[in-house]
Amino acid sequence: MNEKALFQQIADGSEEAFRELFTLYMPQVYPMIFRMVEDADMSEDILQDTFLSVWTHRGKLPGIVNPRAWLLRIAYYKSLTALRNRKTHRKAAEAISAELRSPFAASTSEESITCKSIIRLVRQAVEQLPPQQQKVYLLSREKGYNIREIAGLMKLSEQSVKNTMVRALKFIRAALEKAGYSPLFIATVLFLNYR
Structure with a gap:
């Protein structure tokens, strides 16, 4: 089944099509996320969040021209956000730790x-x-x-x-x-x- 047909089925609410999409793209998406964040637990969270976004916004799927690029872009931006949050949290925690000392x-x-x-x-x-x-x-x-x-x-x-x-x-x-x-x-x- 081609990607656009798969997206259409997911837009129609097919959980089976969604599982098929996950099986198809997880091996491509996860390594890209892991290369960016270099943390297995964080990578799994971002992967889940990425596919959750697909399901949550499934009504938009029929209008997506390039499904693979769209999915990878979501994962990329979620990875960037996670890295920014981690950096912010670490910086604040270090500052707090210094203040506590x-x-x-x-x-x-x-x-x-x-x-x-x-x-x-x-x-x-x-x-x-x-x-x-x-x-x-x-x-x-x-x-x-x-x-x-x-x-x-x-x-x-x-x-x-x-x-x-x-x-x-x-x-x-x-x-x-x-x-x-x-x-x-x-x-x-x-x-x-x-x-």
Whole structure:
């Protein structure tokens, strides 16, 4: 079946034609995405997002002149967007991490104001943690101790410290999500210096 006929069937709602399109193009689209982002998990997400866009906008498919080029272009732009987001998240997370290590650094840039806002949210969440979770979090993040050192200081098993840290991070993550930050950004901020 030619591509345009396949596109027409997908436009008509055929899931079987959609699966056929995925089988036909996945071996071409995935390697292109992976070459751009160099990350298998991100590549799979972009691949799914690309084909989701095809299905979501299937009403436009009959008007597409070159189906292969159109599909590759969608994947290309989604890959670029993902790379930009990753770079932005990494840059912000590094800035936040630096601010957390040096909370008295003077800066008036817009980026610094955003960082300080996030730091304030994190600190408010930390203040609401149960005492043991708060202590583990602060020893790790502000004092720079690793899991083994915290276990020794608090006379706990390393597994207990890990579990406590996971619960603390889960609570802080929920607070940041409630404030509207994306899960990827939050993961980068919270786990950037996790020891």
